[in-house]
Amino acid sequence: MARPAGRRKGCVVPSASANYNSLLRTSGAAAFFLPAALGRVGIAMTGIGIVWLVHARTGSYAAAGLVTGGFAVADAVAGPQIGRLADRFGQARVLPGVLGAHAGAVVLLLVGAVPDIVAGVLVGATLPQLAALSAARWTALLSGERAAALSTAFALEALANGVSYLAGPALVSLLGAAGHPGAGVLLAAALVVGGGLALAAQRRSMPPLTGHAERRHAGRALLRSAFLRQIALGLALGVFFGAIQVSVAAYAVERGTPDAAALLYFASNCTNLVGGWAYGVWRRGYSPRRHQAAAAACLTLTSLPLTILSAPFAVGATLALTGLAVPVLLILTSLLTESSVPRAVLTQAFTWGNSASAAGTAGAAAVAGRVVDTGGAHGGFDVAVGAATVMTVLAFSGLRGSSPEVPKLSAPAETTAPNPPTTRRDSSTNGKAPGTP
Secondary structure (H helix, E strand, O other): OOOOOOEEOOEEOOOHHHHHHHHHHOOOHHHHHHHHHHHHHHHHHHHHHHHHHHHHHHOOHHHHHHHHHHHHHHHHHHHHHHHHHHHHHOHHHHHHHHHHHHHHHHHHHHHOOOOHHHHHHHHHHOOOOHHHHHHHHHHHHOOHHHHHHHHHHHHHHHHHHHHHHHHHHHHHHHHHHOOOHHHHHHHHHHHHHHHHHHHHOOOOOOOOOOOHHHHHHHHHHHHOHHHHHHHHHHHHHHHHHHHHHHHHHHHHHHOOOOOHHHHHHHHHHHHHHHHHHHHHHOOOOOOHHHHHHHHHHHHHHHHHHHHOOOOHHHHHHHHHHHHHHHHHHHHHHHHHHHHHOOHHHHHHHHHHHHHHHHHHHHHHHHHHHHHHHHHOHHHHHHHHHHHHHHHHHHHHHHHHOOOOOOOOOOOOOOOOOOOOOOOOOOOOHHHOOOOOO
């Protein structure tokens, strides 16, 4: 009898198709993942779409930056509250109202019925947290014996996010450059609303709601050190993103080749996708905390040469290396967030992580800009290396509090799983999750 492909001597050797295909064949998985991924392309388009629209309307990049900043701050502040409502009332009840409000805010921005800054804040405050909603569904779907596949699911989420931020800004910039900035914002809203409504329609894969007593005590988990450490890591990773964005642009301009910035970003983004894909199919044996510490240390070591390198090829190669570690950190932050809080606040916890990263990116852009003005691009790279170092310290500090209950990462199952149970693997006594202090 022929041995199935991918098996040798009783051992499962995972491949990309085996891991990701089997994951999406899990009952109900593709039905919620694909709409959420489509909606995230629209989310990735929204911020840059606002820049094009407001600049075309006012002729001022300062005004465009102010409105986009208001949008980003509102998104970061309101996101966890939307996640909290989803945990309490369910995604199917919360999403339609949020999507309707978002569509109305976009209309206000397009027609200019209110000041642009007000409309920008409203657009950000009503932006649905599709990434967090999708991650919460994976957690409910892959509970119990299938929890080993959760790291691959979060890798798939990271891939979707990477593709969104490659395709989305490019698409809206093409429309803006062609003289149709409003079309970019409108298309972004159509993708967000359409993807969100399709996600809300998938009721079978929604995380089960919890009782009042469980919700009342679950909020305390958001103050535990295990969760706060992941939020701090997300904040530092956002600082790294923001500093790299400013520094790469400054480096290209300093050399008199501003167009080279796009190539440098492209190199980093491509390896970002490769890193996330590879981690999702890699056979793992250590704890997530050890992987996180190793990934943070690798990011610090690979980014250090940016503070001294000058040759474009060397800078591009170094940025490509840093791109390999970034998605691994994103995946592990999601995985450790999931294991550090009870189900009753899971969506809210994911959105806090997203908000922390967004806040770090916005703050770093301002700080790195000032540093670059005085010390050049290498000064901005210093900020990025400092953020990576902070991530490394935080990740290694988490090893001291490691518990044997923290789930080990192993290869995902290759077969299609049966219908998902309604309990999570980390729902232990007193509502505490494995690995929490």
